[in-house]
Amino acid sequence: MNKKYDIDIDELTFEMTKKLKFYLAKLVEHKGSDLHIKSGSNIRGRVNGRILSMSKEIISYEDSLILAKELLRTRFQELIDKKNLDFTFKLNEDYRFRVNIFFQVDGVSAVFRAIPTSLPTIESLQLPEVVRSFCNLQRGLVLVTGPTGSGKTTTLAAMINYINKEHPKHIITIEDPVEFVYKDDKSIVNQRAIGQDALSFADSLRAALREDPDVILVGEMRDLETIETAMHAAETGHLVLSTLHTVDAKETIGRILGMFTGNEQNRIKMSLSSTLQGIVSQRLVRTINGGRTAAVEVLVKNSRIENLILEGRDGEIADSLKEGKDVYKCQTFDQSLLDLYASNKISEEEALQNATSRNDLLMDIDYYNADTSRKERNDENKNVNIDRDIIGLKK
Numbered sequence: 235m236n237k238k239y240d241i242d243i244d245e246l247t248f249e250m251t252k253k254l255k256f257y258l259a260k261l262v263e264h265k266g267s268d269l270h271i272k273s274g275s276n277i278r279g280r281v282n283g284r285i286l287s288m289s290k291e292i293i294s295y296e297d298s299l300i301l302a303k304e305l306l307r308t309r310f311q312e313l314i315d316k317k318n319l320d321f322t323f324k325l326n327e328d329y330r331f332r333v334n335i336f337f338q339v340d341g342v343s344a345v346f347r348a349i350p351t352s353l354p355t356i357e358s359l360q361l362p363e364v365v366r367s368f369c370n371l372q373r374g375l376v377l378v379t380g381p382t383g384s385g386k387t388t389t390l391a392a393m394i395n396y397i398n399k400e401h402p403k404h405i406i407t408i409e410d411p412v413e414f415v416y417k418d419d420k421s422i423v424n425q426r427a428i429g430q431d432a433l434s435f436a437d438s439l440r441a442a443l444r445e446d447p448d449v450i451l452v453g454e455m456r457d458l459e460t461i462e463t464a465m466h467a468a469e470t471g472h473l474v475l476s477t478l479h480t481v482d483a484k485e486t487i488g489r490i491l492g493m494f495t496g497n498e499q500n501r502i503k504m505s506l507s508s509t510l511q512g513i514v515s516q517r518l519v520r521t522i523n524g525g526r527t528a529a530v531e532v533l534v535k536n537s538r539i540e541n542l543i544l545e546g547r548d549g550e551i552a553d554s555l556k557e558g559k560d561v562y563k564c565q566t567f568d569q570s571l572l573d574l575y576a577s578n579k580i581s582e583e584e585a586l587q588n589a590t591s592r593n594d595l596l597m598d599i600d601y602y603n604a605d606t607s608r609k610e611r612n613d614e615n616k617n618v619n620i621d622r623d624i625i626g627l628k629k
Contacts, residue, residue, distance in 0.1 A: 250301040257288055258325050267348055273298035273341025282526055298342035320411045332413050349413045354392040362532055364563035369396045374511035375468040379480045384516045385528055386477045387413055398423055403448035408438045410453050435460045443467055452476040458493045468509040483513040483533040484551045507543040511535050519588050521579050529570040534562045568595045
């Protein structure tokens with residue numbers, strides 16, 4: 235083994251860890267989401283979606299290795315072997331961090347994602363009310379989708395938190411790594427971390443079926459085996475919650491079906507159409523006050539959605555969501571963005587930048603603005619008539 239990779243715990247001073255904690259506290263103070271440490275560069279943080287410099291000091295190659303040794307200790311050899319490693323780091327009683335540490339051409343880098351100890355709620359995240367109905371389901375598959383950093387894990391945490399507080403269930407979570415930690419309330423919650431408590435998502439999901447679960451959370455459906463096992467679990471009477479890195483409901487359904495070969499398509503379409511209960515897709519958008527909030531597309535299973543999946547007509551899913559808003563509480567991203575604009579949470583420019591169909595949303599915004607102006611004029615006219623009545627001038 236190369237001497238630079240040797241580790242003697244007794245020789246570690248943990249000065250780099252002290253420096254790390256200082257910057258993590260600074261990140262929390264500024265309500266940031268991620269801290270980036272890179273050998274050969276300065277420390278940076280992501281605040282409200284933007285990468286900002288947090289120091290002028292350059293982290294040397296040697297210091298990055300020392301930090302890795304201090305953080306990992308006896309697991310440092312695992313980093314050497316695997317070249318990257320996931321784990322959690324506790325700053326204090328209020329904040330933990332999901333960490334990915336990895337080798338890159340200039341040395342070692344690490345990204346720390348903030349995880350508040352206080353559990354999120356459906357209310358605090360301002361999620362659509364229909365998300366609560368997904369938590370009350372007895373069986374089926376519910377997916378939360380979106381790009382990295384869009385809040386998928388936080389939304390799932392709010393759902394598990396709700397189930398734990400409201401229903402006497404056995405909940406099993408399979409995560410890589412465990413982020414939010416739950417204490418048993420009305421439910422029993424068993425949490426398993428890949429690598430530490432389980433070998434893989436697929437293996438631990440198969441084992442979960444023998445552990446009397448009511449609800450199974452799968453951190454991510456990464457491969458064909460995990461997807462098929464999750465669908466089997468949903469078919470056999472369990473509520474399965476999971477995530478996919480897909481941008482919307484249409485792509486989510488296409489991604490799942492596309493994982494299977496042609497001769498399996500009919501079987502998978504039948505299975506997915508019967509087990510899929512809902513999809514919550516998220517995009518973080520910048521608010522007028524400088525923060526961020528989620529624009530949310532929601533698919534709720536109904537007979538039309540079921541038929542569209544069976545018949546492979548995924549191109550019609552967006553129209554189905556748009557038309558089902560009042561009856562089924564579905565909604566498209568553009569409808570969500572319009573609602574956020576109408577409630578004065580985001581600007582017109584921000585809404586259009588994040589739209590699925592910019593032209594269609596622009597027409598909807600123009601119609602909304604015109605309708606609002608018309609109502610304001612009517613209200614002004616009513617007030618004038620009321621004033622005339624009061625002073626006896628109305629003819």
